[in-house]
Structures are given as C-alpha cells and as structure tokens.
Amino acid sequence: MPLDDPIKVFRVKVGKDGTIRVEREQGSGDLPNCAVKVDDLQRRTTQVLVTMLREGRLAGEEEFKVLGANLYRVLFENEIGEAVTKTFYQRMRFMRVELEFEKGQETLSSWPWEYLYCPEEEGQGGTGYFLADQVKLILTRRLRLDLPLRSLRIDKLPMKVLFVASSPKGFDVEYENVLELLESFGPEMIKVTPLLPYEPDGITPKATWLNFTAMVDNEEFHAIHFLGHGKWDAGTKAGTILFMKKDGTADPRSDNEVATTLMGYSSLRLVFLQACESAQSDPYQAFSGVAQQLAQKAIPAVVGMQYKINQQVANRFAKAFYEALAQRLTVDAALQNARRTIKDEFSDQTQKLGFGLPVLYLRESDSMFAPGGPAAAQEKAPLSEFVPCPWCQARNKVADKFCGNCSGSLVCSNCKTRVDQPRKFCGECSAALIPGASAASSTQPPAAPSAGDSFAPKVGSGGNSSGSSIGPTT
Numbered sequence: 490m491p492l493d494d495p496i497k498v499f500r501v502k503v504g505k506d507g508t509i510r511v512e513r514e515q516g517s518g519d520l521p522n523c524a525v526k527v528d529d530l531q532r533r534t535t536q537v538l539v540t541m542l543r544e545g546r547l548a549g550e551e552e553f554k555v556l557g558a559n560l561y562r563v564l565f566e567n568e569i570g571e572a573v574t575k576t577f578y579q580r581m582r583f584m585r586v587e588l589e590f591e592k593g594q595e596t597l598s599s600w601p602w603e604y605l606y607c608p609e610e611e612g613q614g615g616t617g618y619f620l621a622d623q624v625k626l627i628l629t630r631r632l633r634l635d636l637p638l639r640s641l642r643i644d645k646l647p648m649k650v651l652f653v654a655s656s657p658k659g660f661d662v663e664y665e666n667v668l669e670l671l672e673s674f675g676p677e678m679i680k681v682t683p684l685l686p687y688e689p690d691g692i693t694p695k696a697t698w699l700n701f702t703a704m705v706d707n708e709e710f711h712a713i714h715f716l717g718h719g720k721w722d723a724g725t726k727a728g729t730i731l732f733m734k735k736d737g738t739a740d741p742r743s744d745n746e747v748a749t750t751l752m753g754y755s756s757l758r759l760v761f762l763q764a765c766e767s768a769q770s771d772p773y774q775a776f777s778g779v780a781q782q783l784a785q786k787a788i789p790a791v792v793g794m795q796y797k798i799n800q801q802v803a804n805r806f807a808k809a810f811y812e813a814l815a816q817r818l819t820v821d822a823a824l825q826n827a828r829r830t831i832k833d834e835f836s837d838q839t840q841k842l843g844f845g846l847p848v849l850y851l852r853e854s855d856s857m858f859a860p861g862g863p864a865a866a867q868e869k870a871p872l873s874e875f876v877p878c879p880w881c882q883a884r885n886k887v888a889d890k891f892c893g894n895c896s897g898s899l900v901c902s903n904c905k906t907r908v909d910q911p912r913k914f915c916g917e918c919s920a921a922l923i924p925g926a927s928a929a930s931s932t933q934p935p936a937a938p939s940a941g942d943s944f945a946p947k948v949g950s951g952g953n954s955s956g957s958s959i960g961p962t963t
Contacts, residue, residue, distance in 0.1 A: 494582040499573055500631065501564065501586060505593030511569050523567040525597070535559045539600055543774065545797040548839050557606025557619060563597070564588075565607070574607065577626065585821065585854065586620065587631040599777075601795060603628060603845035621828055621845055627821045629851045632784045641758050641789045641820060641855040643711050647680040648814075648857060649756075651710045655696040655717035655732050656686035657739035662765050663800065664716050670808045671714065674815055682708065686733065694733040698740055701732060702750060709756035711857070714807075716763045719775030728775030730762075744779040752786035758857060759820070761810075762793040763803055777848060784850035790820045791850040802843040806831055817858045824849045 500512035509523045527535075538556040541547040547556065565573060577584060590598035605628065609617040621628045650671060654664035664685070671681045684704060686696050696717075705713075718731045720741060729741035751757060760783050764776040780793030792810070794803060809830035813823035828844040835841045 494580060496582050497576050497579070497584040499569075499576070499584070499586045500589065501569065502589045503564070503591065503594050503597060505591045509564060509567070509569060511572075520569055520572055523569050525563060526566055527563045531559060531562070535563075535600065542601060543796050548842075550838060550842060553604055553619075553842050553845075554606050554608075554617065556601070557604040558608045558617070560600060560602055560605050561607055564602075564605070577623075581625065583625045583627060583822075585627045585629070587629050587851075589631045598781075601845060601848075602630075603795075603848060619845070621825075622832060624829070627825045627854075629821050629824070629849045629854075630784075631852065632781075632850060638852060639755065639758070639787055639789050641853065641857055642859060643758065643857050644859075646858070647676060647678055648711045649680050649682070649709065650712045650714060651682050651684065651704060651708075653684045653696060653701060653713065653715045653717070654686055655715070655730075657718070657731055657733045658737045660718045660731060660739065660765070662686065662717055666804050667714070667716055667763065667807055670804075671811065674811070678815055679811070682710070694735060694737045696733050697735065698732040698742055705751070705754055705757075710754070711756060712759040712761065713751070713757065714761045714763065716765065718765050719779065721775040721778065726778075728778035730775065730779055744775070744782040747779055748782035748786040748788075751783065751788065757788060759790045760788050760792070761807065762791070763807060764794050764798075765800070780848065780850060784852075787852075789852050792824065793848055793850075794846055795848045796846050798843050798846045799840055802831055802835065802840050802846075805834065806843075806847060814857055817856050819854045819856050821849060821851055821854050 498512075502510050502512070503525060504510065507525045509525060511520045535556065538547060538552070538559070541552070542556065547553060561570070564570070573584075573586065588602055603621045605620040607618055607620060620626055652664075652668055652671060654662055654668070656662040656664075668681070668683060671679055682704065684696050684701060687693060688695050704710075715730065718739075719728055720731065721728050728744045730744075730747060732740040732742055734740045751760070760780075762776045762780055774795070776793045777795040780791045780795075783791045798806075806827045809827035810823050813826040814820065818826060824847065827847070831844040832841055835843075
C-alpha cells in the first residue's frame with residue numbers, strides 16, 4: 490500500500506427520518522438516499538442477539554456472523570452498500586467508514602456496528618468478512634456537533650496521561666498491568682500521573698471525585714485513562730461511573746456530570762474508558778453511555794468498551810492501542826491495529842471475537858503526535874499503518890525493518906517473505922530512507938510460497954499488487 494495511494498472516506502449518516510445518506514469526497518453526489526432496511530422481525534432478532542452479546546452469551550463465530558449480517562442488511566443492502574463494496578476492491582491506501590446516527594435513532598446507535606459483517610454473495614464464490622477486521626478498512630463512529638473542532642495533535646512531547654483506577658469497597662480492580670504498560674514508554678514519550686484507589690497506607694481512599702477534579706484543574710492532561718466500574722440504569726437510560734467516597738464506598742457520578750466537567754479542558758484530546766466486570770447492572774453499557782456523552786461534549790477522541798469483554802483481552806487491546814499511538818499512527822488506525830492484535834494473538838475463539846467490543850467516537854482522523862519530529866524513547870521508526878504479508882495465509886504483521894543502510898526490509902514473521910513498502914525511516918536503525926536506495930528495490934520477481942502452502946488472499950488482505958515483493962529471505 491504505497492503512501493501516495495488515496496484514502497477513501499464514506500460518511501454514512503442515518504437521519505431521524507430513517508434515511509441513509511453518504512458524504513464522500515467534496516463534490517461527490519452520485520449516491521442516492523436510501524431507507525433503513527429493518528422490519529419488525531429483523532429488529533427483534535437483532536435485539537435478541539445484542540442482548541446475548543451484552544450478557545456474554547454470544548460465543549460462537551457463526552452467531553457473531555448472524556448478528557453482523559443483520560446489521561449489514563439494515564445499512565448496506567442497498568446502492569450505498571454496493572458503492573462501499575466496489576470501492577473496497579479499488580487500489581487505495583485504506584478506506585474509512587464513519588457511522589453517524591442523528592437524534593431520534595438512539596436504538597440503532599446502541600447496536601454494535603463494529604460487528605458489521607458483509608455476507609458472502611451466492612454464486613460469487615467469495616467469502617464473507619467482518620468490516621472491522623479488514624486490513625484496508627477503518628470503522629469509526631462520528632458525532633456531528635456545532636461545537637468548535639478541537640485538534641487531536643499534541644504540540645510537543647510528552648503526552649500527559651492521567652491514569653485513574655477506582656476501586657470502591659466491594660468493587661475490585663486490577664490496574665497494575667495497564668499502568669505498567671503506560672509507564673513502559675518512558676516519561677519522555679508518555680508521562681503518567683496515577684490516581685490510584687488508596688494512599689500508600691492502603692487505608693485512605695485516593696480515587697475520589699474531589700481528587701480527580703482537583704488534578705485536572707491543576708495540571709494539563711492530554712489523555713485520561715479510567716479503569717474501574719460503572720452502572721447502567723435501564724429506567725433512566727443513563728450510566729454512572731464509580732469513584733470513591735472518603736469512607737471507601739462507591740461514589741457514582743453520572744455520565745453527564747463527568748462529560749460536563751471535562752468539556753472545559755482544552756488540552757484534553759483522548760479519554761479511554763476501560764470497564765471492569767461487576768455485579769452492578771451492565772457496567773459496559775454504562776461506560777458506553779459515558780463515552781457518547783464525552784464525545785458530545787467535543788472531546789476529540791473517546792474509546793469505550795461497549796459490551797462485556799475479557800479483562801485479559803481488554804488489557805492487550807489497550808496496550809496495542811497505545812503502542813500504535815506512540816508510533817504516530819492516526820487514532821483510528823491505532824484502534825484498527827489494536828483490533829487486529831486481538832484477532833491475531835488470541836487462540837480462544839471467544840477472546841478473538843472481542844475485536845468488535847471497543848467503540849471509538851472520533852471527530853477527525855489525525856495522529857496525536859506530530860509526524861517526523863523527534864521520537865523520544867523510541868528505538869524504531871513509525872510503523873506503516875497496515876502491512877499484511879501478501880503470501881502468508883495467516884496474514885501476520887511483518888517485522889518493522891526496511892533500509893538500504895542496514896540491508897533490511899519488511900519481513901513477514903511467519904513465512905519470511907520480504908515486502909517492499911515505501912517508508913520515511915528504517916525500523917531497524919532509524920536511518921532516513923532515500924527512494925531507490927533500499928535492499929527491497931530489487932527487481933527480482935516474487936517468490937512463491939513454500940510447498941504445502943496455499944496462496945488464497947482474503948478480501949481486503951492488502952496484497953502487494955504492484956509486484957514489489959522480493960523472494961523469501963535466506
């Protein structure tokens with residue numbers, strides 16, 4: 490995927506009148522408005538599957554495919570879907586699909602569109618696929634607001650993160666792994682200020698609402714990572730997140746209060762809400778509601794876990810997301826990278842299918858770090874946004890190497906195929922790259938897969954169509 494290939498954008502809007510319309514490149518008006526395609530049976534079927542997902546009872550891949558296919562028919566079984574599919578097969582760097590639901594479409598907005606599944610077409614010989622699982626496709630949520638657009642970009646390093654772990658009595662929280670990964674980047678890249686449940690004496694509550702608001706008042710933070718518990722009120726359809734009172738008991742704060750408190754801090758770019766399992770009523774839906782409220786208050790990027798997710802999966806997702814941010818990927822590309830990490834690294838089917846549980850609300854796609862600047866505490870240059878192996882059926886990410894200076898190249902970690910990918914810096918020795926100077930500029934034809942391998946690239950695998958791969962390394 491050469492860096493000069495175009496990026497395609499589809500802004501899919503569901504209006505309060507039930508019509509679906511699309512914005513693409515400026516001046517593009519070739520797609521007609523379409524109607525939301527959902528009858529009563531389909532609505533009830535989808536809602537049953539959503540409830541099963543929320544309760545952690547949706548386990549098999551086929552069940553997720555049925556849910557995703559139902560979601561797909563609602564939005565994309567029309568001319569808009571045909572255009573999205575057609576564009577997907579064109580040469581491009583990647584395609585961004587942004588979903589926006591106007592007021593009055595709260596039910597549709599609450600559905601897990603991150604599991605959109607394009608079903609296989611009869612007689613076409615193809616296979617279906619999850620949109621959020623595709624290398625060349627980024628799926629995000631978008632809220633259209635009248636509030637001024639706030640930039641995602643941080644003027645200078647480090648990125649200042651307030652890490653909040655709240656553990657009221659009766660609500661345990663394991664925060665050590667996430668805190669450790671954030672601190673592992675080093676204070677030159679990410680400066681972490683922890684607000685932990687208790688003072689060092691282990692008795693005095695620390696993660697109180699008053700301490701939290703005092704910290705955001707007294708210091709400028711670029712990001713807040715909240716790890717804790719929430720509660721969803723089905724009657725009022727409102728969520729709360731639980732801070733701690735002075736006696737250590739739960740101090741619930743409404744989604745609107747949290748969002749309104751944070752909206753005035755101009756330095757804030759990102760809020761990451763990581764819910765923990767509890768006996769309270771649907772903490773994940775509560776966090777999803779808080780995430781949407783924050784996005785409506787003009788926080789540029791908000792990540793939330795919308796349904797029950799395994800804690801190990803949630804931690805790995807967070808780590809992959811921050812690693813990608815530190816490599817200067819755009820926020821939506823970082824989220825997609827984290828989704829694919831879940832798919833690639835977990836063998837348990839239920840854990841693998843957790844890729845669709847995080848939701849991202851994003852106003853504009855951008856990186857939080859300025860490109861080309863000094864990468865403090867980084868040993869490697871920025872990763873290409875998506876680099877699949879064109880030969881390997883497992884579609885492993887290739888290693889971050891590419892340079893004529895150190896004689897490296899991008900190399901698949903599975904089948905060792907070299908892949909020519911234009912970059913600005915080497916991932917091995919950080920030397921600036923000069924076009925045509927790399928080892929991968931050889932004209933040697935691509936090598937075939939080893940015996941026994943079957944080369945069957947899947948839809949959206951991003952195979953190198955330019956013929957720039959060179960044979961396996963020796």
